[in-house]
Amino acid sequence: MGNELPTINVALGQYSDLFMLLAAFVYAAAFIAFAWDMAKSSKLIREIEASTLAAETKVLVAAGVGKSTTVKSTPVGEELVNDSMDYVPASEKRMAAKIAVSLTWLGVLMHGFAVVSRAIAAGRVPWGNMYEFLSTGSFIVALVFVVVLLKKDLRFMGTFVIGLVTVMLCGATMGFPTPVAHLVPALQSYWLIIHVSIAVAASALFTISFAMNVLQLVQHARVDAIAAGKADKFPFMGVVPSAGALENFAYRINAVAFVMWTFTVMAGAIWAEAAWGRYWGWDTKEVWSFVIWVVYAGYLHARATGGWTGARSAWLSIIGYLCLVFNFTIVNIYFNGLHSYAGL
Amino acid sequence: MAKQDMKKDVAVPALGFVGMIRWAWAQLTSMRTALFLLLLLAVAAVPGSVFPQRAVNPEQVAAYLTNKPVLGEWLDRFQLFDVFSSAWFSAIYILLFISLIGCILPRIKKHAKALRTPPPRTPSRLNRLPENGTFKIQSATESGITDEQIVNDAAMLLKKRGYRVQARPEGAVPSVGAERGYSREIGNLLFHVSLVGILASVAVGGSFGYGGQRVLVEGETFVNSLVSYDSFKPGTWFNEESLIPYSVKLDKFNITFDRESTTHFGQPIDFTAEVETRRSPEAPTQKETIRVNHPLRINGADVYLVGNGYAPVVTVKDGEGNVAFSGPVVSVPQDGMYMSVLVIKAPDAKPDQLGFQGFLLPTAMTDETGFAISGDPNAINPQLQLNSFYGNLGLDDGNPQNVYVLDTDKLTKLNDRKLDSGGIVLGAGQTYELPDGKGSISFDGLKRFIGVDINYDPSKRPVAIFAGLALLGLAISLFTPRRRAWVKIKNSVDESGREERIIEYGLLARGEDPRLESEAKELRKLLEQQWPAVERAGV
Numbered sequence: 047m048g049n050e051l052p053t054i055n056v057a058l059g060q061y062s063d064l065f066m067l068l069a070a071f072v073y074a075a076a077f078i079a080f081a082w083d084m085a086k087s088s089k090l091i092r093e094i095e096a097s098t099l100a101a102e103t104k105v106l107v108a109a110g111v112g113k114s115t116t117v118k119s120t121p122v123g124e125e126l127v128n129d130s131m132d133y134v135p136a137s138e139k140r141m142a143a144k145i146a147v148s149l150t151w152l153g154v155l156m157h158g159f160a161v162v163s164r165a166i167a168a169g170r171v172p173w174g175n176m177y178e179f180l181s182t183g184s185f186i187v188a189l190v191f192v193v194v195l196l197k198k199d200l201r202f203m204g205t206f207v208i209g210l211v212t213v214m215l216c217g218a219t220m221g222f223p224t225p226v227a228h229l230v231p232a233l234q235s236y237w238l239i240i241h242v243s244i245a246v247a248a249s250a251l252f253t254i255s256f257a258m259n260v261l262q263l264v265q266h267a268r269v270d271a272i273a274a275g276k277a278d279k280f281p282f283m284g285v286v287p288s289a290g291a292l293e294n295f296a297y298r299i300n301a302v303a304f305v306m307w308t309f310t311v312m313a314g315a316i317w318a319e320a321a322w323g324r325y326w327g328w329d330t331k332e333v334w335s336f337v338i339w340v341v342y343a344g345y346l347h348a349r350a351t352g353g354w355t356g357a358r359s360a361w362l363s364i365i366g367y368l369c370l371v372f373n374f375t376i377v378n379i380y381f382n383g384l385h386s387y388a389g390l
Numbered sequence: 391m392a393k394q395d396m397k398k399d400v401a402v403p404a405l406g407f408v409g410m411i412r413w414a415w416a417q418l419t420s421m422r423t424a425l426f427l428l429l430l431l432a433v434a435a436v437p438g439s440v441f442p443q444r445a446v447n448p449e450q451v452a453a454y455l456t457n458k459p460v461l462g463e464w465l466d467r468f469q470l471f472d473v474f475s476s477a478w479f480s481a482i483y484i485l486l487f488i489s490l491i492g493c494i495l496p497r498i499k500k501h502a503k504a505l506r507t508p509p510p511r512t513p514s515r516l517n518r519l520p521e522n523g524t525f526k527i528q529s530a531t532e533s534g535i536t537d538e539q540i541v542n543d544a545a546m547l548l549k550k551r552g553y554r555v556q557a558r559p560e561g562a563v564p565s566v567g568a569e570r571g572y573s574r575e576i577g578n579l580l581f582h583v584s585l586v587g588i589l590a591s592v593a594v595g596g597s598f599g600y601g602g603q604r605v606l607v608e609g610e611t612f613v614n615s616l617v618s619y620d621s622f623k624p625g626t627w628f629n630e631e632s633l634i635p636y637s638v639k640l641d642k643f644n645i646t647f648d649r650e651s652t653t654h655f656g657q658p659i660d661f662t663a664e665v666e667t668r669r670s671p672e673a674p675t676q677k678e679t680i681r682v683n684h685p686l687r688i689n690g691a692d693v694y695l696v697g698n699g700y701a702p703v704v705t706v707k708d709g710e711g712n713v714a715f716s717g718p719v720v721s722v723p724q725d726g727m728y729m730s731v732l733v734i735k736a737p738d739a740k741p742d743q744l745g746f747q748g749f750l751l752p753t754a755m756t757d758e759t760g761f762a763i764s765g766d767p768n769a770i771n772p773q774l775q776l777n778s779f780y781g782n783l784g785l786d787d788g789n790p791q792n793v794y795v796l797d798t799d800k801l802t803k804l805n806d807r808k809l810d811s812g813g814i815v816l817g818a819g820q821t822y823e824l825p826d827g828k829g830s831i832s833f834d835g836l837k838r839f840i841g842v843d844i845n846y847d848p849s850k851r852p853v854a855i856f857a858g859l860a861l862l863g864l865a866i867s868l869f870t871p872r873r874r875a876w877v878k879i880k881n882s883v884d885e886s887g888r889e890e891r892i893i894e895y896g897l898l899a900r901g902e903d904p905r906l907e908s909e910a911k912e913l914r915k916l917l918e919q920q921w922p923a924v925e926r927a928g929v
């Protein structure tokens with residue numbers, strides 16, 4: 047009949063479940079380590095400040111009183127992070143961050159094993175229901191994060207990214223536990239592989255740029271406050287690059303993710319044409335994918351529109367991401383439509 | 391300029407009519423307006439997911455209107471059940487596309503000109519550029535290489551790296567001007583033009599198409615003509631003559647159910663319809679299949695599998711002993727176990743018309759409370775459970791009637807669980823004699839049926855092409871860096887009277903360009919390969 051389905055390996059599926067849970071615990075530990083690093087960084091920054099202050103004083107003394115110098119014009123934390131987000135020597139001291147990254151790697155390995163073994167157990171790609179969207183999606187987020195970490199010092203985002211991964215994975219294992227099963231006929235298509243994998247990868251990138259845009263806004267507000275002579279309310283933001291650097295980095299990620307999202311929507315249309323007889327029918331999920339696409343198109347436009355760069359376009363990126371999350375959670379769970387494959 | 395006037399001078403008419411139009415056009419085609427309309431479009435789409443839409447779920451809209459008549463009527467007045475064809479949604483996207491066209495036309499013109507313009511003139515100080523550098527090479531007398539040669543070689547080198555170049559050997563400081571990334575704007579324009587293409591294809595192509603539905607029982611043949619459709623929805627410019635009379639006969643329909651999983655037992659895992667097709671009445675028959683995700687593509691139309699169920703074959707004999715009805719009856723599945731409802735009408739029965747309604751249970755069982763249920767989606771022990779009626783079926787007054795509904799107004803009950811006669815329970819191959827000599831009904835066998843959507847949409851191909859171009863344009867536009875580069879030769883004489891020759895280069899990014907630094911490094915490497923840097927002569 048041309049459609050032999052593989053047998054399901056129940057035992058392997060149970061191992062997969064176990065490793066998902068273990069990975070969630072390891073991520074939780076990594077999250078704590080990242081948070082600890084942030085707290086410690088505030089102290090480290092103060093120390094560096096104190097030592098540079100001492101150095102400055104020495105220079106001033108040596109240069110003779112009265113002669114004005116501009117020894118230190120760099121903002122606080124410059125020693126720990128720079129705007130191209132490369133690793134800098136001073137950050138070697140961040141023990142907690144190192145532990146956090148190691149734990150994250152451990153989590154990613156276990157998580158990867160869990161995802162792959164689930165795929166093998168089911169004999170198909172592991173994204174056919176809500177549990178799998180969440181568990182595989184969070185794996186991609188974590189994987190992208192650790193891979194970028196190899197080259198760029200994005201540890202300042204660890205608390206956020208790994209926090210989110212932990213929440214997603216816990217959501218999968220506790221909120222939507224689903225045993226391994228075959229796909230319903232509507233999902234038996236190679237478009238499932240293409241459409242959903244690109245959607246998940248794009249979402250992972252949007253997640254990272256979202257985090258950067260949020261930090262950008264916080265950094266912006268903080269720098270403004272400091273410039274206005276107020277106290278530094280978030281000294282840990284010293285390990286975070288400048289608002290401008292965050293904005294540019296987020297833009298680059300968003301651009302890649304936007305192209306992927308465009309492809310996702312188009313692949314979805316091709317699949318819909320094969321499955322439902324029309325390429326676009328304003329099904330709930332299609333409406334939201336469209337809204338997300340338009341909001342991010344607005345974001346890209348804003349970056350080229352006078353008066354809309356900086357904080358304003360960051361807000362658009364954040365709104366786009368909230369739409370993405372809404373589409374993935376509320377729409378999957380509460381809105382009915384043709385895309386009701388959440389397995390609920 | 392017009393904007394300035396507006397601010398100073400509140401008396402708009404002073405601009406004149408043409409001025410007004412110009413001003414409005416400038417506003418409409420500005421980036422700010424485009425951004426605003428884009429965001430508005432996103433917001434306007436949201437109600438389309440909140441309220442049921444007529445085009446998608448007409449039944450849900452009807453239900454909404456009955457359940458909440460007052461609110462429903464207001465929502466309807468604002469076209470909230472038809473968001474994507476509403477006046478306000480259309481207004482937004484039409485304005486957006488006018489703005490888009492008004493925006494891209496001048497940009498195409500401008501870029502066409504830019505493509506013919508040489509790279510910008512060499513700045514006098516390259517060290518002001520974000521990436522720049524100098525190195526010293528052998529002087530003209532030492533190496534015998536002329537300035538012109540260097541300029542030409544540098545131009546070749548930049549050209550190989552994708553720059554468009556202009557060699558400028560004349561003057562005191564010979565130089566090369568180079569620019570790359572013109573395709574960025576081409577990609578951007580391609581993207582925006584393709585968006586217009588998609589919209590136009592949807593609007594024009596869609597109106598020549600049609601869509602329809604048909605239920606086909608195993609053994610039945612569908613011939614593509616208007617009368618063969620159970621329901622039919624033509625596009626605005628549809629023409630009946632465009633229906634090509636191909637035919638599709640359903641030979642067999644197979645379903646595979648999950649028999650292993652304890653958690654998903656009985657979940658369908660495959661549907662396959664085996665069909666025999668003819669592309670035209672004269673064409674030879676072909677064996678093909680229709681499956682979920684694999685429609686039958688036939689003469690430009692697409693046939694989709696959208697539903698299936700059982701069609702029990704029954705024979706109804708009337709009071710006079712003649713066959714009043716014989717054939718398969720389509721039943722409508724109610725649950726995953728294919729417990730299905732059906733209605734049988736025998737208008738030809740004499741002396742009284744006969745009607746039946748009830749259930750088909752593919753695998754009849756009784757549950758713990760004594761109710762008859764179906765225990766399996768496959769027909770292991772098929773059973774019909776029916777009530778029967780006689781009298782007037784109400785088919786003769788000419789009003790169209792739903793075949794799935796029995797209008798019992800003018801009928802008298804013959805069989806019912808609550809009557810002495812009881813309900814009719816029929817296993818496969820069994821016959822039941824109706825009370826009072828009204829006739830008989832027999833359950834002769836079981837067939838499967840499929841529901842198909844038949845769709846012809848000529849916009850598909852052009853939309854696909856434009857979408858592909860849009861994606862291509864987008865990628866080109868977002869990932870092509872736009873850069874300018876210059877290389878200069880400076881000949882001079884140092885304090886000791888020695889000839890000096892210095893190569894100076896500089897790069898400038900236009901827009902976001904994270905790789906400018908590595909480009910500068912690469913360029914320096916190539917330049918130094920061409921003309922090795924020398925230490926200060928004589929030191």
Ligand code: HEM
Pocket residue numbers: 342343346347349350419420421424428486487489490491493494577578581582585863864867868
């Ligand atoms: C149908 C609505 C539109 C959509 C979906 C859309 C989408 C986009 C996207 C995704 C980009 C970024 C990618 C790229 O640079 O190619 C972009 C860029 C651009 N769009 Fe649009 N656009 C629309 C309408 C317009 C209109 C009406 C205008 C003119 C007023 C316009 C002018 C531009 C310009 C100038 C850029 C280049 C920005 C830059 O240099 O980065 N677009 N558009």
